Structures are given as C-alpha cells and as structure tokens.
Amino acid sequence: MLDANLKQQLQNYLGNLKTPIELVASLGDDAKSVETKELLDEIASQSNKVTVVEGGTNARKPSFDIRRADDHSASVTFAGLPLGHEFTSLVLALLWAGGHPPKVDADVIEQIRNLDGQFDFEMYFSLSCHNCPDVVQALTLMAIYNPNVTATLIEGGTYKDEVEKRDVMAVPAVYLNGEPFANGRMDVKEILAKVDTGASARAAEKLAAKDAFEVLVIGGGPAGASAAIYTARKGFSTGIAAQRFGGQVMDTMGIENFISVDYTEGPKLAAALENHVAQYDIDVMNLQNASKFVPATQKGGLHEIMFDNGASLKARSVIITTGARWRQLGVPGEDEYKNKGVAYCPHCDGPLYKGKRVGVIGGGNSGVEAAIDLANIVGHVTLIEFDSQLRADSVLVDKLKSFANVEIVTSAQTTEITGDGKKMNGLVYKDRDSGEQRKVDLDGVFVQIGLVPNSEWLKDSGVELSDRGEVKIDERGATNLPGVFAAGDVTTVPYKQIVIAMGEGSKAALSAFDYIIRTEPAEEIAAAAQAA
Numbered sequence: 021m022l023d024a025n026l027k028q029q030l031q032n033y034l035g036n037l038k039t040p041i042e043l044v045a046s047l048g049d050d051a052k053s054v055e056t057k058e059l060l061d062e063i064a065s066q067s068n069k070v071t072v073v074e075g076g077t078n079a080r081k082p083s084f085d086i087r088r089a090d091d092h093s094a095s096v097t098f099a100g101l102p103l104g105h106e107f108t109s110l111v112l113a114l115l116w117a118g119g120h121p122p123k124v125d126a127d128v129i130e131q132i133r134n135l136d137g138q139f140d141f142e143m144y145f146s147l148s149c150h151n152c153p154d155v156v157q158a159l160t161l162m163a164i165y166n167p168n169v170t171a172t173l174i175e176g177g178t179y180k181d182e183v184e185k186r187d188v189m190a191v192p193a194v195y196l197n198g199e200p201f202a203n204g205r206m207d208v209k210e211i212l213a214k215v216d217t218g219a220s221a222r223a224a225e226k227l228a229a230k231d232a233f234e235v236l237v238i239g240g241g242p243a244g245a246s247a248a249i250y251t252a253r254k255g256f257s258t259g260i261a262a263q264r265f266g267g268q269v270m271d272t273m274g275i276e277n278f279i280s281v282d283y284t285e286g287p288k289l290a291a292a293l294e295n296h297v298a299q300y301d302i303d304v305m306n307l308q309n310a311s312k313f314v315p316a317t318q319k320g321g322l323h324e325i326m327f328d329n330g331a332s333l334k335a336r337s338v339i340i341t342t343g344a345r346w347r348q349l350g351v352p353g354e355d356e357y358k359n360k361g362v363a364y365c366p367h368c369d370g371p372l373y374k375g376k377r378v379g380v381i382g383g384g385n386s387g388v389e390a391a392i393d394l395a396n397i398v399g400h401v402t403l404i405e406f407d408s409q410l411r412a413d414s415v416l417v418d419k420l421k422s423f424a425n426v427e428i429v430t431s432a433q434t435t436e437i438t439g440d441g442k443k444m445n446g447l448v449y450k451d452r453d454s455g456e457q458r459k460v461d462l463d464g465v466f467v468q469i470g471l472v473p474n475s476e477w478l479k480d481s482g483v484e485l486s487d488r489g490e491v492k493i494d495e496r497g498a499t500n501l502p503g504v505f506a507a508g509d510v511t512t513v514p515y516k517q518i519v520i521a522m523g524e525g526s527k528a529a530l531s532a533f534d535y536i537i538r539t540e541p542a543e544e545i546a547a548a549a550q551a552a
Contacts, residue, residue, distance in 0.1 A: 021058050021059050026107075034063075034067035034070065034118075037067060037069045037070070037115065037118035038120060039088055039090065040070070042089045043073065043084050043085070044076040044084060044087065045076050045082070045084045046081050048081035052101070052178055053081060056082035056100075057072075059103075060084060078097065078099070080172075084098055086113050086114060093167060094163075094165075095117075096117070096171045096173070098110065100175025100178030102173065105148065106145060106152065106153060106173075109173075113164075117164055124161065124208065131212055132161065132162050132169075133165055135212075138168050139162070139166075141162075143171070143172070143174065143192055143195070144179075144193045145176065146176050146177065146368065146369075146372065147175065148367060148370065149191050149368040150367055151205035152191055155194060158206065161208055162208065162211070187442055189363070189464060190204075190359040190365075191372065192205065192206075193359070202214065203359045205271065213307055223308075224329040225331075227327065227331035227332070228332070230333060232336070233334070234256040234258070235247075235259075235337045235529070236261065236339070237251075238262075238338065238339070238342055239341035239474075239510070240264065240265035240266060240267060241262075241266065241269055241343045241508060241509075242267070242269060242508065242522045243507040243508025243509070244267070244339070245296065245525070246521070246525030246529070247507060248260050248300075248529070249296060249297060249300060249302070250525070250526050250533075256536065258300075259304075260304045262308060263310075263342075266287070266291075267343045269287075271365060278518055278519055305333075308327050308328075308331075309328040310325050311328050313325055313481040315504065316503065318542050319503070319539060320336070320540050320541050320542040321336075321542035322335065322336060322542070323336075323338045337504070337535055339497075339506065339528045339529065340478070340483070340504070341506065341507050341510065342473075343509045343521075344474060344509040346469075347469050347470045347472045348467065351435055352436045352437065353437030353438060353439060354437050354467075356437075356439065361439065361462075361463065361464045361465065363464060364466065365466075366390040366394050371397060373463055375398065377461065378394055378398050378463060378465060378466065379464070380394065380403045380466045381403075381434055381468060382467065382470070383409075383410035383412060384412055384468070384470065385416060388410060390466050390468050392419055400425045401423070402426075402462065403420070405431075405432065406432065431452040432450070432452065433452055435449060435457070444465065446459055447462060447465055473488065473490045473491070475490065478491065483501060484500040486512050490512045491506040491510050491511045492511075493505070496527065498535075502535070503539070505529075507525040507527065508521035508524055509521060
C-alpha cells in the first residue's frame with residue numbers, strides 16, 4: 021500500500037518514537053478492512069515500537085485506535101484510511117502518541133491539559149480536502165494531551181451511509197458530544213477558543229498589557245506577512261494582529277502562477293510565510309478580529325485598533341491587510357442551506373457529491389476551474405454564468421467544453437436556492453434574454469463569484485473606502501489618513517493576486533518606514549518614551 025519511498029520516510033519518522041504504541045484494529049470482512057489491516061502491518065514493520073492489536077471493539081469497521089502501549093492513554097481513532105492529504109496527520113498522531121513533542125507553543129499544550137469537562141469529538145474528512153488536516157491534527161493533539169477529550173476521525177468515503185444519515189454535505193464537519201460543532205478549517209487555537217470559556221478574556225488581558233507598536237499590521241495574509249517582514253527588517257517594533265494567519269491563501273488549493281515556484285498549495289505557502297515571519301522579532305497575535313479603528317487625533321500620534329474580545333492595541337503607523345472573502349450570492353436559501361448543499365470549496369467538498377448532479381455559479385477562472393475539477397468526480401455539472409459568455413481564460417474554457425457531463429448556461433441570474441428544509445435540492449435562475457424563470461434540480465452548488473473586502477470594521481473610522489468597500493490607496497499604499505497604509509485584496513489595487521499582494525505589502529511597509537522617520541512623534545509618545 022505504501023511505496024518504497026513512503027516506507028523509508030515513515031521509518032525515519034518512527035525513529036523519533038520515545039515510547040511503544042499500539043494500533044488497535046476493529047475490522048470486518050470487507051475490502052476496506054483488508055486494506056486497513058495491510059496499512060497497519062506496513063506501519064508496524066517500520067518500527068519495533070509499533071504493534072498491531074486485532075480484535076478491537078469499535079462499532080465502526082474498519083477503524084483503528086492509536087494509543088500508548090504502557091497505559092493505553094493518548095488515544096485517537098481513525099475510521100477509514102487516513103491517506104491522501106491525511107497521511108501526514110496519521111504520521112503526526114503516531115509520533116505524538118509515542119511521546120515525540122509537537123511543534124506547538126507550550127501554553128497551547130497547557131491550555132489543552134487544563135480543559136475542564138468531557139469532550140467527545142467526531143470529525144468527517146475527505147482524502148482530497150486540503151482544509152481537513154488542520155482540524156484532524158488539532159483534535160488529535162487535544163485527545164492525546166487530555167484524557168477527557170476523545171477524537172474519532174472519519175473518512176467520509178468509507179462511511180457514506182453515515183455521512184448521508186447525518187446530512188454531512190461539507191467537510192471538515194465536526195460534532196461535539198453528538199451535536200454539530202463546526203464546519204470548515206480550524207486550527208487548535210480556534211477550537212480551544214470555542215470550548216475554553218475563559219480563553220477570550222485571557223487573550224484580551226494579554227493584548228491590553230502590550231506596549232504601543234511602531235508598526236501594527238492588521239491581517240496575516242501574503243500582504244500582511246510581507247509588510248511585517250519589511251518593517252521588522254527596518255528595526256521597528258512590529259506586530260501582526262490577524263483573524264487567521266495565512267488568510268484566504270489557506271483556502272486555496274493549486275497555485276501555479278506564483279513566480280519562481282512551478283506549483284504549490286495554499287496551506288504550504290501559508291506555512292512558509294509563517295516560518296519566514298518567525299525569523300524576525302514580530303509579535304504575531306492570531307485569532308484577533310478587528311472591530312473598530314480609531315485614528316490618531318494628531319499627526320505623529322497613536323492609532324488604536326479595537327478587537328471583538330474587548331481589547332485594543334495602539335501603534336504609530338498601521339498597515340491594513342485584512343484581505344477579502346468569498347462573495348455570497350445574497351439570494352434566498354443561500355444562508356439556510358450553507359454546508360447543506362451550498363458550498364464554496366470544490367476541492368474539499370467535491371468528493372461528497374460523487375456521481376451526483378451539482379452546479380457551479382460563476383464563469384470566471386475560479387468557477388471554470390471548479391467545474392473542471394468537479395466534472396472528474398460528479399455525475400453532472402451545470403455551470404451558471406450571469407454574463408453572456410464565460411470570462412475565464414480561453415484555455416480553461418476549452419478544457420471545460422471537452423467534458424461530456426458539463427452543461428454551460430450563460431445570461432443566467434441565480435435568484436434562489438431551493439431545498440426541502442434539511443438540504444438544498446436545486447436553484448432557480450432568470451434567463452436574462454427572455455426573462456423566463458427556470459429551475460435546475462441539483463444535489464449541491466458551489467458559489468464562485470469573486471471576492472468582497474474585509475473592511476466593515478473601518479466604516480465611520482475616517483479611512484476612505486470605495487463604493488465596493490475597498491480601502492482607497494495611492495501609488496505608495498497610503499490611505500487618506502497620516503500614518504495609515506493598506507495593501508492587498510482589501511484595497512483598490514486592481515488584480516487580486518498573491519504575488520501582487522506581497523509586493524503591495526512591501527511597498528506599504530516602506531511607506532510606513534518613510535512616514536515614521538519623517539514625522540515627529542506626538543507629545544503622548546514622547547512623554548511615554550521619556551518615562552520609560
């Protein structure tokens with residue numbers, strides 16, 4: 021099952037085990053159970069500290085528990101084969117159960133250990149989902165470091181009946197103590213913030229204790245990371261406050277236009293950005309959602325950013341890089357059936373619709389690429405485009421038209437997502453040429469209609485916004501307010517691309533540097549510096 025290269029890598033990894041572990045298999049007579057047993061035997065053959073134990077009693081067959089051999093603690097359960105994107109998660113589970121320390125802050129481990137209560141997690145993933153590994157690994161970590169946390173990680177393709185019974189239509193899908201808990205990518209800090217009732221207050225207290233920064237970057241995507249690196253290299257005290265480090269890049273699968281890199285994936289690029297930022301003295305404050313911006317009352321003064329948790333931070337110069345998010349249709353039924361047939365990530369959720377009829381709304385590059393990906397998986401794809409023709413690159417349009425199971429509908433305005441109360445079952449669109457309303461029966465629909473800037477928190481702040489909500493900037497990345505700059509997808513800069521965002525972030529940082537060295541600090545800053 022594992023090729024020679026993977027076996028060699030696995031053997032090297034398992035050399036880091038500090039204590040013996042057991043793989044407790046619950047198997048049936050089906051082909052998947054045979055494959056599971058084969059995988060477990062191959063894993064055990066790579067280390068004398070790994071033993072396969074048959075006769076497990078888990079009701080889900082096939083499945084297997086990973087636990088310490090001496091006290092049977094540190095247990096996590098995989099139901100189905102964790103291959104594809106989840107093979108790394110499997111390897112980490114083996115290492116962590118065997119005593120190899122995770123690359124996680126000590127305070128995160130301490131927070132996990134101090135969780136009070138019983139937390140029984142079940143999580144559904146697909147092998148092609150690039151958003152799932154973060155959640156799988158987070159729940160694994162929690163189960164290994166707290167005996168009151170259990171994690172059962174279920175491969176949806178193996179347990180299709182269970183997926184349909186629970187109406188799981190988007191992954192990652194997490195249940196806690198039998199009830200829906202969350203959908204979508206989450207890391208361990210985000211999950212802890214939801215289950216640890218005191219986490220928000222503690223985070224706010226930590227923020228409130230911080231001194232003012234010379235430069236504070238709001239947003240942790242490519243533009244934010246680039247800006248912070250540039251200002252830190254200038255010797256300025258720099259902070260990044262981000263809702264999620266990596267931003268929308270974390271939701272991007274294949275990246276083939278990042279110059280000098282033939283191909284990469286969003287999570288890999290985000291990890292590289294995080295590693296690069298870590299090389300500098302940059303204070304990264306994750307899970308911080310900006311709620312209000314209060315500009316300095318005088319040039320050279322301190323700007324203040326307030327956050328959802330009640331805390332605030334101050335800085336001489338602020339660089340806004342909060343990016344953008346997927347634009348919603350804004351039609352009846354969209355919110356009601358989100359994650360119940362309405363989806364935004366074809367890579368993650370496409371495998372759940374194998375052999376079924378799905379729609380894609382949007383005829384730009386994102387929409388056409390999504391339709392191409394889905395055409396290889398599902399039974400039929402209907403692409404709905406508002407314009408009279410597809411707007412994607414011609415090479416993508418030609419590829420799409422080569423599929424026999426794809427129908428393209430242009431001049432069509434989606435007006436409603438329909439459903440039965442539990443899940444969506446189709447959409448209604450208006451033919452813009454004839455005015456006729458038409459219904460399309462679908463099992464799922466993927467919305468790919470562009471981006472909306474994350475700028476709501478700037479309203480009434482004095483920062484000038486365009487009619488689309490984008491932050492207006494000049495050729496230097498400066499806004500209309502002294503000491504306030506912006507970069508990336510949240511701004512009016514045309515062409516929302518990763519490589520452009522990085523360049524714009526660097527430019528904004530250099531402009532912030534120029535502003536600080538040429539601007540006398542206000543009296544409040546000078547007095548504070550003198551007192552220190």
